[in-house]
Amino acid sequence: MAFALFFDSLAWIWRDGVREYARGWMNVHWFVYHFFSMPVLFESFFAPFHRLRERARAGFDIEDWLSVIVINVLMRIVGMIVRTAFLALGILAECVVFLLGSFFFLVLVSGAVFVPIVFVIGVITLFL
Amino acid sequence: MFVKLFFVLSLVSFLLLLASLFTDAVLLPLVIEKTPILGVLYITTSFFLAFCFVEFYYRSHLVPFGAVTESGLRVTLAPEAARVFSYMGGGFGTDIRVSDFLAALNKTIFLRILLVRLGIAEEDFALSINQKRAVASVRIERLLSEGLLTLSAIFVFCASEDEVLKNFFFQREVKPEILSGAAEWVESEIEEYYARTRWWLRKNLERIPGIAKDLGYGYTYNLERYASEVLPRSTRFARYARVREIEAVEEALARSREANVLLVGEAGSGKHTVVEGFAGLIYEGRVKPVLEHKRVMMLDAESITARATTKSSYEGVMITILAEAVGAGNIILVIENFPGFLASAREMGADALDILGHYISGPNLQVIALSETGAFHRDLEPNGLVAKLFEKVEMREVESNTVIYMLESSCSELEAATGKVFTYQALVRAEDLARRFIAEGVMPEKAINLLDDAASMLPSENRLVRAEDIDAVVTRRTAIPTAVAEEAESEKLLKLEQLLHEKVINQEHAVSVISDSLRRARAGLGRGRRPIGSFLFLGPTGVGKTETARSLAEIYFGGEEAMLRFDMSEFQGEDGLEKLTGSFEMKEPGVLASRLRERPFGLLLFDEFEKSSHDVRNLFLQVLDEGVFHDAFGRTVSARETIVIATSNAGANTVWELLKEGKDPSEVQEAVIDEIRKEGVLSPELLNRFDAVVVFHPLSPEQLEQVALLLLRDLARQLEKQDVHFVPSRDLARRIVEIGYDKTFGARPMRRAIQDHVEQLIARKILEGTLKRGDSFSFTAEDIASL
Numbered sequence: 074m075a076f077a078l079f080f081d082s083l084a085w086i087w088r089d090g091v092r093e094y095a096r097g098w099m100n101v102h103w104f105v106y107h108f109f110s111m112p113v114l115f116e117s118f119f120a121p122f123h124r125l126r127e128r129a130r131a132g133f134d135i136e137d138w139l140s141v142i143v144i145n146v147l148m149r150i151v152g153m154i155v156r157t158a159f160l161a162l163g164i165l166a167e168c169v170v171f172l173l174g175s176f177f178f179l180v181l182v183s184g185a186v187f188v189p190i191v192f193v194i195g196v197i198t199l200f201l
Numbered sequence: 202m203f204v205k206l207f208f209v210l211s212l213v214s215f216l217l218l219l220a221s222l223f224t225d226a227v228l229l230p231l232v233i234e235k236t237p238i239l240g241v242l243y244i245t246t247s248f249f250l251a252f253c254f255v256e257f258y259y260r261s262h263l264v265p266f267g268a269v270t271e272s273g274l275r276v277t278l279a280p281e282a283a284r285v286f287s288y289m290g291g292g293f294g295t296d297i298r299v300s301d302f303l304a305a306l307n308k309t310i311f312l313r314i315l316l317v318r319l320g321i322a323e324e325d326f327a328l329s330i331n332q333k334r335a336v337a338s339v340r341i342e343r344l345l346s347e348g349l350l351t352l353s354a355i356f357v358f359c360a361s362e363d364e365v366l367k368n369f370f371f372q373r374e375v376k377p378e379i380l381s382g383a384a385e386w387v388e389s390e391i392e393e394y395y396a397r398t399r400w401w402l403r404k405n406l407e408r409i410p411g412i413a414k415d416l417g418y419g420y421t422y423n424l425e426r427y428a429s430e431v432l433p434r435s436t437r438f439a440r441y442a443r444v445r446e447i448e449a450v451e452e453a454l455a456r457s458r459e460a461n462v463l464l465v466g467e468a469g470s471g472k473h474t475v476v477e478g479f480a481g482l483i484y485e486g487r488v489k490p491v492l493e494h495k496r497v498m499m500l501d502a503e504s505i506t507a508r509a510t511t512k513s514s515y516e517g518v519m520i521t522i523l524a525e526a527v528g529a530g531n532i533i534l535v536i537e538n539f540p541g542f543l544a545s546a547r548e549m550g551a552d553a554l555d556i557l558g559h560y561i562s563g564p565n566l567q568v569i570a571l572s573e574t575g576a577f578h579r580d581l582e583p584n585g586l587v588a589k590l591f592e593k594v595e596m597r598e599v600e601s602n603t604v605i606y607m608l609e610s611s612c613s614e615l616e617a618a619t620g621k622v623f624t625y626q627a628l629v630r631a632e633d634l635a636r637r638f639i640a641e642g643v644m645p646e647k648a649i650n651l652l653d654d655a656a657s658m659l660p661s662e663n664r665l666v667r668a669e670d671i672d673a674v675v676t677r678r679t680a681i682p683t684a685v686a687e688e689a690e691s692e693k694l695l696k697l698e699q700l701l702h703e704k705v706i707n708q709e710h711a712v713s714v715i716s717d718s719l720r721r722a723r724a725g726l727g728r729g730r731r732p733i734g735s736f737l738f739l740g741p742t743g744v745g746k747t748e749t750a751r752s753l754a755e756i757y758f759g760g761e762e763a764m765l766r767f768d769m770s771e772f773q774g775e776d777g778l779e780k781l782t783g784s785f786e787m788k789e790p791g792v793l794a795s796r797l798r799e800r801p802f803g804l805l806l807f808d809e810f811e812k813s814s815h816d817v818r819n820l821f822l823q824v825l826d827e828g829v830f831h832d833a834f835g836r837t838v839s840a841r842e843t844i845v846i847a848t849s850n851a852g853a854n855t856v857w858e859l860l861k862e863g864k865d866p867s868e869v870q871e872a873v874i875d876e877i878r879k880e881g882v883l884s885p886e887l888l889n890r891f892d893a894v895v896v897f898h899p900l901s902p903e904q905l906e907q908v909a910l911l912l913l914r915d916l917a918r919q920l921e922k923q924d925v926h927f928v929p930s931r932d933l934a935r936r937i938v939e940i941g942y943d944k945t946f947g948a949r950p951m952r953r954a955i956q957d958h959v960e961q962l963i964a965r966k967i968l969e970g971t972l973k974r975g976d977s978f979s980f981t982a983e984d985i986a987s988l
Contacts, residue, residue: 082254082255082258085258086254086258089261090257090258090261093257093261094257096401097399097401097402098401100401100402100403100406101401101406103403103406104406104407104409107407107411107486108409108411108412109411109412109413110411110412110413110414110416110417110494112490112493113414113416113417113493113494114413114416114417116417117416117417117418120417122416123415123416123418123419123420124418124419124420124528124529124530125419125420152416155416156413156416156417159412159413159416177253180250180253180254181254181257184250184251184254187250188247188250188251188254189247191243191246191247191250192243192244192247192248194243195240195241195242195243195244195245195246195247196240196244197240198237198239198240198243199237199240199241199243199244200240
């Protein structure tokens with residue numbers, strides 16, 4: 074019974090397990106992408122911070138124009154800095170998910186061999 | 202606990218090992234160093250990886266998988282079914298040994314939960330597993346076809362084929378549809394539980410709210426003074442009921458331009474649930490990409506009109522907040538009672554729709570406007586700009602089956618909150634009674650409230666909420682004896698003639714027609730979309746029409762107080778309909794609508810029906826046909842749990858004449874109905890809508906005597922309460938007929954004659970002291986002569 078279960082699980086891993094794992098892995102990537110609101114941050118990357126902006130008064134006033142331009146540029150820069158921070162965190166998280174996902178994927182497909190090897194290395198390290 | 206501890210320890214080992222690998226950068230030196238700690242780390246890491254492997258396998262492989270039967274047919278087994286077959290050991294065949302199947306089922310959590318949901322003790326069921334069976338196996342060939350084969354389907358099939366199981370459930374009053382519903386519920390509960398453990402599924406991950414969503418949008422300081430954010434407060438199960446409307450709202454709002462919604466439905470139909478459900482979609486990140494990160498804000502229109510006293514100040518506030526909302530770029534504004542909002546602006550001379558139109562035709566600001574059905578047809582439908590700017594979404598009625606599914610999904614939350622467990626029968630009962638007897642509120646909230654109340658009413662030592670507990674709650678809230686109404690109905694229907702004749706003298710034909718019609722209306726057809734029964738009683742005054750109605754109320758609904766009587770001569774003017782259904786302008790509820798809301802279960806008697814106005818009679822076309830009507834405020838009022846009786850004296854002369862000619866009662870009936878139809882007293886379509894038109898005949902002297910005796914027995918019952926035993930005699934009854942009978946008013950004046958003569962005499966005897974408590978007496982010949 075135990076042997077049957079063991080071989081059944083191995084067969085399942087290589088038959089359906091890989092597909093299930095890949096689907097789950099992609100879901101985690103999707104989650105991280107949305108958790109850090111990356112789509113909206115990319116879309117509004119150059120937009121002013123919280124859409125705060127000044128408008129020039131009617132008529133030609135160079136001083137007013139320049140101050141409006143400076144404030145609006147500053148607002149955009151502040152917005153970009155804040156968004157960059159969140160985007161950087163998101164990209165870092167995506168990288169970690171990718172690396173861990175790859176590692177566990179390898180463990181999954183080679184688990185039948187890899188896990189016993191790690192165990193044996195442990196025993197050798199401990200007792201020999 | 203041990204498993205969790207082991208998992209955490211092995212995870213820590215794994216992380217330590219990873220750290221050491223990366224710090225030394227090379228694997229080999231670590232192996233060569235051979236430190237004992239490193240060895241332990243490797244071993245525990247191998248355990249951790251094996252643990253992950255087993256967990257992933259255990260949680261993931263429990264998905265439907267294909268199986269091939271002995272006859273070569275490919276079948277997809279649902280996870281729970283597959284589990285039971287794996288416990289049975291053998292392959293999956295077309296025959297199932299019932300005892301093996303039940304033994305395997307006994308190892309599963311499915312059976313234990315199912316028995317709880319059916320309110321059956323485990324020990325009871327265990328006995329049925331080992332009972333001897335005449336036929337050991339059940340052929341499940343009929344179940345084997347394309348698609349998913351579920352454990353609930355197999356179990357219900359076995360319970361219908363195997364005599365032992367069939368008797369077991371029959372004795373416990375578990376009907377096949379209840380068993381099937383409960384089994385499906387339990388199986389879906391188990392599957393949902395396993396789905397939740399697979400945390401990597403999109404539907405589990407999308408429930409986790411994200412961060413930094415508002416960075417791309419503007420501030421809304423002014424708007425927030427007049428609006429508040431809509432949070433997904435309505436429960437998940439309430440949203441299931443409105444999933445179609447929520448999807449329609451999402452679809453309309455996802456359009457590129459003029460993407461605004463006008464949500465139209467009756468008061469209390471759940472428009473807020475739809476708005477909250479849509480807000481929930483955004484919150485959970487399950488909305489269409491174009492609507493992601495939107496904020497749903499409820500506008501407090503009353504606060505704007507209260508602060509803005511002039512047209513210019515009103516327009517100023519509106520323009521400020523709308524411009525800000527457009528600037529923010531992610532606002533969906535909800536405007537409650539949209540017709541009222543436009544009307545209050547109009548009173549100040551402002552055109553709110555015109556102002557809105559400038560801002561909501563683009564993609565930066567969207568509106569969900571709410572309106573009641575009546576107000577929509579009256580104020581909004583004729584307006585072309587409304588049609589241009591808004592997409593209409595109508596609220597639909599929730600079907601019974603859907604409500605049951607919603608109650609099932611609500612149970613986990615309710616059970617967690619109340620600490621009680623609900624049987625499936627309790628859910629079905631809650632749905633049924635809430636729909637029939639609770640007038641206020643909407644489904645499924647009405648039914649959920651019943652479940653909640655039943656759970657809180659239950660003594661702390663009793664954990665199981667059963668159907669009877671729901672009955673008790675409804676009876677407490679509405680004073681309707683629901684349990685009595687249900688269980689004794691078939692018995693009452695079978696003996697209806699006999700019961701009616703105890704109270705109604707003669708009128709054999711009428712009683713028989715009424716009884717047959719009620720039986721026909723109720724037998725086998727279940728609760729329909731019409732009243733329980735509807736009758737038109739025709740005939741002269743004082744022949745027993747009202748008495749029959751009163752007797753029906755007593756027999757069928759348990760008391761005379763269940764009869765609501767309306768004198769229709771009061772509803773003959775132009776305002777007749779308003780009096781019955783209410784007046785929107787005067788904000789007055791209608792008498793029929795209010796009485797039905799207070800007591801939706803009973804007998805409605807409409808005396809002198811032909812005198813009501815044309816509009817009132819038209820209202821009855823709908824009541825008799827659909828069992829519902831709408832009051833002046835657009836609310837649905839149900840008369841489906843009532844018996845409707847209309848009486849009329851029309852055709853009374855024809856009855857007299859034909860009976861004098863010695864015609865048969867059925868011939869008289871046809872002639873009277875023909876006459877009414879020809880004379881246009883009632884329209885043919887109205888006559889056809891009654892379950893039966895019943896003609897009552899004048900009473901003969903002997904029958905009048907019997908009526909008088911019945912009335913005297915009523916008096917005797919009254920005197921019995923004062924410990925005075927009165928024995929009515931035939932002579933006395935005959936004398937009452939002589940005094941009280943009148944050809945025009947029939948037997949009606951006899952009641953007055955008893956009051957004026959018999960009761961007077963008894964009162965005098967009591968006052969004189971000749972009649973005392975404990976005495977037994979009857980009227981002597983002198984007494985009778987003196988009347």
